[in-house]
Amino acid sequence: MRVVHLLRAITVELDRMGERFAAGHALHPTDVRALICLLDADRTGTPATPGTLGAQLGLNSAGTTAVVDRLERLGHVRRERDTRDRRRVLLKVEENAIALGWGFFGPLIREIVTVMDRFDAAEQATIERFLGDVHEAVTRS
Amino acid sequence: MRVVHLLRAITVELDRMGERFAAGHALHPTDVRALICLLDADRTGTPATPGTLGAQLGLNSAGTTAVVDRLERLGHVRRERDTRDRRRVLLKVEENAIALGWGFFGPLIREIVTVMDRFDAAEQATIERFLGDVHEAVTRS
DNA sequence: GCAATAATCTCGCTGAGCGAGATAATGCCA
DNA sequence: TGGCATTATCTCGCTCAGCGAGATTATTGC
Numbered sequence: 001m002r003v004v005h006l007l008r009a010i011t012v013e014l015d016r017m018g019e020r021f022a023a024g025h026a027l028h029p030t031d032v033r034a035l036i037c038l039l040d041a042d043r044t045g046t047p048a049t050p051g052t053l054g055a056q057l058g059l060n061s062a063g064t065t066a067v068v069d070r071l072e073r074l075g076h077v078r079r080e081r082d083t084r085d086r087r088r089v090l091l092k093v094e095e096n097a098i099a100l101g102w103g104f105f106g107p108l109i110r111e112i113v114t115v116m117d118r119f120d121a122a123e124q125a126t127i128e129r130f131l132g133d134v135h136e137a138v139t140r141s
Numbered sequence: 142m143r144v145v146h147l148l149r150a151i152t153v154e155l156d157r158m159g160e161r162f163a164a165g166h167a168l169h170p171t172d173v174r175a176l177i178c179l180l181d182a183d184r185t186g187t188p189a190t191p192g193t194l195g196a197q198l199g200l201n202s203a204g205t206t207a208v209v210d211r212l213e214r215l216g217h218v219r220r221e222r223d224t225r226d227r228r229r230v231l232l233k234v235e236e237n238a239i240a241l242g243w244g245f246f247g248p249l250i251r252e253i254v255t256v257m258d259r260f261d262a263a264e265q266a267t268i269e270r271f272l273g274d275v276h277e278a279v280t281r282s
Numbered sequence: 283g284c285a286a287t288a289a290t291c292t293c294g295c296t297g298a299g300c301g302a303g304a305t306a307a308t309g310c311c312a
Numbered sequence: 313t314g315g316c317a318t319t320a321t322c323t324c325g326c327t328c329a330g331c332g333a334g335a336t337t338a339t340t341g342c
Contacts, residue, residue: 013279050291061289109142201300
């Protein structure tokens, strides 16, 4: 029961961080979530379009257009026509957005890595197994 | 680095659950967060007022009034004048809201407890220590 | 070529949350 | 006791994110 509260507390704090990041860069929470989706897609090499982004964010096409407009106006994202299927628009994350994200979340990531380093190999394996199980449980629910 | 992604994935999924819960009960995400705050306060015996709630949610007084109005209209919360300091309004969670929360999040909580049971005492201690350290790191950032 | 289909964008509207200020109960001091 | 500052909450008018419906542009199949 204690771990449930800890997990929830961590979730709440991570959300708060996201909000602070948003407030500090003239972004809305949805814009931050959109940037995270786009950075993930960039990292895995998956092409991102307004359609895929809107689906991931649970927005309709009008809202998606608005999000992309805001991000483009701030110079975080660029629209590019797909040369193969000229109906599609590809979303490219600009360098400055990547730098922005790392500047804000980098310190936290480094801290978590430091926390992990204080555990030995067997303990790290236990933690990963636990988080994996929880993730599966949460995804299933 | 893997645990960072797992933690983030868990956070995302928990947020999604909150949104599904909201959508399924004619609530807005903010309303769900408010209910969680009020249930926490109820559990720990802390008196809850629009002032404290607004502070926890990061809303101003106008927005707070609107949240409480919505929750009251749906019968999840009741306003009560504090008899000692008659300027204050105490927020009481109705039974049906408590039942609603447990009905939705109960299964997940039980699943996480089940996951925990598969670890021995030493492993459970490791997991709790890890989550505690992460929580501290996240809170500090 | 001309429907049918698909991806994205435009328009008008609803409602959450904000800033400013009103209202009401309390505490303090002469 | 009366008047003034303080604290807690609510009201009003406004802005803007996101929604539904439909327009626009590109592609595919006949």
